[in-house]
Amino acid sequence: MKKILITVIAMLFVVAGCTNTSSSDKETGNSDGSWPVVVKHAFGETTIEKKPERVVSIQWENQDVALALGVAPVAMSAPAYGLHDDQKMRPWTQDAYDTLGVEPIIFNDGDGLDFEAIADVKPDVILAAYAGFSKEDYELLSQIAPTIAYEKTPWMITWQSQILQDGKGLGLEKEGKALVNDLEKQMASEVEKYPELEDKSAVFTWFNPEDTSSFFVYGTGETRASYLQDFGLTLPKAVKSITDDSDVFYATVSAEQAEILNDADILVIYGDKDILDVLQKDTLLSKIPAIANGAVVVLDDTTDFATANTTPTALSIPYGMKDYVKLLGEAAAKVK
Numbered sequence: 001m002k003k004i005l006i007t008v009i010a011m012l013f014v015v016a017g018c019t020n021t022s023s024s025d026k027e028t029g030n031s032d033g034s035w036p037v038v039v040k041h042a043f044g045e046t047t048i049e050k051k052p053e054r055v056v057s058i059q060w061e062n063q064d065v066a067l068a069l070g071v072a073p074v075a076m077s078a079p080a081y082g083l084h085d086d087q088k089m090r091p092w093t094q095d096a097y098d099t100l101g102v103e104p105i106i107f108n109d110g111d112g113l114d115f116e117a118i119a120d121v122k123p124d125v126i127l128a129a130y131a132g133f134s135k136e137d138y139e140l141l142s143q144i145a146p147t148i149a150y151e152k153t154p155w156m157i158t159w160q161s162q163i164l165q166d167g168k169g170l171g172l173e174k175e176g177k178a179l180v181n182d183l184e185k186q187m188a189s190e191v192e193k194y195p196e197l198e199d200k201s202a203v204f205t206w207f208n209p210e211d212t213s214s215f216f217v218y219g220t221g222e223t224r225a226s227y228l229q230d231f232g233l234t235l236p237k238a239v240k241s242i243t244d245d246s247d248v249f250y251a252t253v254s255a256e257q258a259e260i261l262n263d264a265d266i267l268v269i270y271g272d273k274d275i276l277d278v279l280q281k282d283t284l285l286s287k288i289p290a291i292a293n294g295a296v297v298v299l300d301d302t303t304d305f306a307t308a309n310t311t312p313t314a315l316s317i318p319y320g321m322k323d324y325v326k327l328l329g330e331a332a333a334k335v336k
Contacts, residue, residue: 063104065166118144124145203218204310205217222250264289267291267331269297295334
């Protein structure tokens with residue numbers, strides 16, 4: 001897997017027209033060399049007057065965008081959850097830094113942004129397209145360096161928009177668009193291998209095996225659901241009707257209303273190897289067609305694979321997308 005990822009990273013560098021250097025000694029800029037750059041976001045707009053040389057990434061995996069475009073941030077936030085053993089970052093992020101020969105400073109900001117630590121690295125730009133800080137925090141960050149904030153809603157952005165938003169902040173808007181196009185082509189090519197996926201619907205859900213009286217369904221604006229739609233899978237109308245608000249992460253549904261999932265051909269569920277058996281034995285939930293048919297993809301949320309496919313980034317997509325599509329294709333083949 002690591003060898004494959006490094007190869008993909010190298011290909012992305014070709015797309016971006018970059019060389020393997022740290023942001024501390026590499027100039028980034030617009031393809032046409034024009035500055036300043038203006039990026040619009042939830043708090044207004046940010047103007048970057050000149051090419052940033054010291055890039056900092058905060059909150060959710062924004063460093064992956066820079067790395068995929070050939071720029072190694074000098075500092076980044078540690079992942080908020082899901083690290084194993086002595087990991088400091090996701091394996092795909094680590095591989096990219098290793099390829100560039102850079103070891104970043106890592107912020108531990110799970111309990112809040114460490115403004116002093118961020119200021120200490122003297123950033124020229126702060127990447128935060130996938131984030132959830134307040135306006136007050138944004139104003140403090142902006143006193144340190146120009147900050148690329150989220151587009152509209154905290155913690156809700158597609159991987160495409162994250163690339164375009166952060167990429168523009170680096171002055172690499174055209175390269176960001178090329179990267180998005182390349183990744184979308186890779187995804188389409190993989191989906192073509194599984195014709196069973198055509199005209200299928202899917203819902204990302206969470207069931208508590210200890211209490212099946214209710215469950216979660218993830219909304220249209222949330223990355224878990226939007227990523228499934230990137231594979232051509234649709235969201236059933238019944239689910240869309242209760243989550244069709246761009247500010248809704250998920251909706252809680254009573255097991256007595258389990259029929260809301262009757263039109264879902266495929267379910268993607270957080271859980272372990274026993275979760276499907278638990279659901280198929282449940283009096284109410286076993287009546288859901290996807291569960292009865294076994295048309296279910298189970299993701300263990302303690303694994304890197306689950307993280308790669310629930311909060312996809314410019315680097316995690318090459319890491320986990322092919323195997324994810326394979327699992328979806330296998331589930332689609334069980335639809336009756």
